[in-house]
Amino acid sequence: MDALLAGLRAAAESTRLRLLAICAEGELTVSDVAFVLGQSQPRVSRHLKLLCDAGLLDRFREGSWVFYRLTRRGDLARLLVEQLPREDPVLELDRARLDTIKRQRAEAATSYFRANAEQWDKIRSLYVDEREVEAALLDLIPPQGVRDLLDIGTGTGRILEIFAPRVGQVVGVDLSREMLAVARANLEQAQLRNCSIRQGDMYQLPVPGASFDAVIIHQVLHYAEHPAGVIAEAARVLRAEGRLVVIDFAPHELEFLRTDHAHRRLGFADAEVAQWFREAGLEAARVEHLPGSPLTVSLWSAARPVEIHRVAEEAFAKGPALINFGAVT
Numbered sequence: 001m002d003a004l005l006a007g008l009r010a011a012a013e014s015t016r017l018r019l020l021a022i023c024a025e026g027e028l029t030v031s032d033v034a035f036v037l038g039q040s041q042p043r044v045s046r047h048l049k050l051l052c053d054a055g056l057l058d059r060f061r062e063g064s065w066v067f068y069r070l071t072r073r074g075d076l077a078r079l080l081v082e083q084l085p086r087e088d089p090v091l092e093l094d095r096a097r098l099d100t101i102k103r104q105r106a107e108a109a110t111s112y113f114r115a116n117a118e119q120w121d122k123i124r125s126l127y128v129d130e131r132e133v134e135a136a137l138l139d140l141i142p143p144q145g146v147r148d149l150l151d152i153g154t155g156t157g158r159i160l161e162i163f164a165p166r167v168g169q170v171v172g173v174d175l176s177r178e179m180l181a182v183a184r185a186n187l188e189q190a191q192l193r194n195c196s197i198r199q200g201d202m203y204q205l206p207v208p209g210a211s212f213d214a215v216i217i218h219q220v221l222h223y224a225e226h227p228a229g230v231i232a233e234a235a236r237v238l239r240a241e242g243r244l245v246v247i248d249f250a251p252h253e254l255e256f257l258r259t260d261h262a263h264r265r266l267g268f269a270d271a272e273v274a275q276w277f278r279e280a281g282l283e284a285a286r287v288e289h290l291p292g293s294p295l296t297v298s299l300w301s302a303a304r305p306v307e308i309h310r311v312a313e314e315a316f317a318k319g320p321a322l323i324n325f326g327a328v329t
Contacts, residue, residue: 010054127292153220157183164192173200235280238304250296277302
């Protein structure tokens with residue numbers, strides 16, 4: 001009751017209702033919001049703080065920037081936005097200004113991608129078509145039972161686009177603000193409301209432990225100084241029975257990828273990845289190899305086993321006579 005009343009009191013003001021409406025359309029900075037509302041940044045910041053304190057907006061930092069979005073916790077914020085009349089002239093003007101911001105983002109993202117596309121296309125020509133890789137990935141992570149999915153090193157956000165229609169919430173993390181700008185523009189264009197992105201280090205993910213049903217590391221590990229550390233951090237955020245899939249190259253000898261494209265490792269052997277899974281407390285599952293010319297793409301999957309204490313609790317729930325403590329330990 002207290003939380004509900006606090007949310008209603010915070011939203012009961014015209015500027016804050018407008019804020020909820022535009023933050024439901026995507027992730028925005030204070031300057032974005034100030035432009036849309038035509039108000040000063042200090043005034044906008046006060047409204048944003050009230051909405052965050054009431055649990056209607058989420059606030060997160062990306063380098064020196066701070067973004068706001070409609071909260072994923074609870075339904076009150078979404079219900080309030082749904083009651084706002086789409087034809088209201090003030091809200092229509094807000095949406096028009098917001099479209100200007102999105103257009104500018106898309107143009108900047110396109111420019112960045114155009115400047116870097118040549119090297120990506122050169123690498124992609126060396127291995128199997130990405131559509132085949134994506135099909136294999138979807139087969140390894142069926143949507144049943146997956147509420148939350150994390151993509152480490154999300155880049156342009158392509159993995160988020162693939163899984164957004166299939167799972168509840170999808171989060172992408174990347175260290176590059178330029179790539180996050182590309183991803184944000186792509187997600188806005190696709191109107192994927194259950195996706196969010198974060199700036200973060202793959203060795204220190206900005207998410208709590210045991211918070212995802214599935215984690216993907218797609219064509220990222222070959223850039224890592226410490227690949228085992230990346231896998232260990234991915235394992236940390238997996239829930240019990242959660243699944244990790246690593247997609248990268250099998251061992252190869254293309255030295256120009258190291259010298260020209262900053263690859264730290266020239267592929268990975270199955271046994272090496274399986275060892276990292278074990279060290280991270282994961283159980284290795286399927287391995288698939290998709291041969292290209294000359295690079296082969298490998299997909300390694302693993303799962304976090306059910307913890308011992310959970311096994312004991314489930315057994316006890318069925319009756320003390322059924323517990324086999326020797327088997328549990």
